[in-house]
Amino acid sequence: MNAFRRLLVPLLLLKAAALAAYLLLIRPRLLRWGATRGETTRPLPGDDIVPRPHVAATRAITIDAPPEAVWPWLAQMGGHPRAGWYAYDHITNDDHPSADQILPGLQRLHVGDLLPTPPVEGGYTVERIVPGRELVLAIRAFHVTVSWTIVLLGDEEHTRLLFRQRLHCRPGLPGLVYLLLSESADFLITRRQLTTIKTLAEKAAHKP
Structure with a gap:
């Protein structure tokens, strides 16, 4: 002993x-991967959806393309049959490959639209949209509320993409399990998503 x-x-x-x-x-x-201290502390649209988050992440990436070249990739996001989430498709898109081109038929988003999150039923609801500049999404489930905010800042040559996620779990085992599992995977998925959007937007913007 x-x-x-x-x-x-x-x-x-x-x-x-x-x-x-x-x-x-x-x-x-x-x-705060990729984000400056000022970017992590600045108020963003959608913060009020989850006013007291258990997890708050602000990540950012610089894209060598103007905001108008980045926005179409965001507008068509969403699980199959939309363009995908540009991350690990076997996890986030029911193994359907994310689009590698802009899809004209998926460019019109409206408040209230549902962006699927297969294989889980339901998805993110569009809460706010300013075309070319801001997109706010949210999930309100019985055990968790999650908000996503994407803001594009830039000029004729570059875009600073800010991505904020805020998450609040209800008391109880389902919320705790979701919190533990989501935080461990969230960074890897978000980093893949942002770097893929950067690659796609830059390639399309600089195509001869």
Whole structure:
């Protein structure tokens, strides 16, 4: 028993140190990937949907293309039969490949439109839209409320894309499970999504 305790105590201390390092050093960087301090603190449309978030992430990327070249890729987002989420399609789009071209028939979004999130039923609802500049989406489920805000800032040559996600879970096991699972996957999916949009927009904008 004493030998077991001698092994257990260092193990517990190591786990506690690893958890502290993640919470204090790694997690904050993941939640603000690519964004400046000013971008993480500035108010954005849609913040009021989740006024007291359990998780708040603001991420950003610079795209070498004007906002009008980036917007069409955002306007057609959504799970199959829309253009996809530009991330890991086997996870976020029921294994249907995301579009690699602009689809004219999917360019008109309206408040209240539903953007599917297969294989899960339902999806994100369009809460606010300013074509070419702002897109606010939200999910309101029984255990969680999530808001997505995408804002495009830029000039004739470049776009700064700001992406903010805010999440609030209801008390109880379903909300806790969703929180733990979503935070672990959210960074990887969002980074893939933003880098893919950057690649697609730059390629289309610079096509001869």
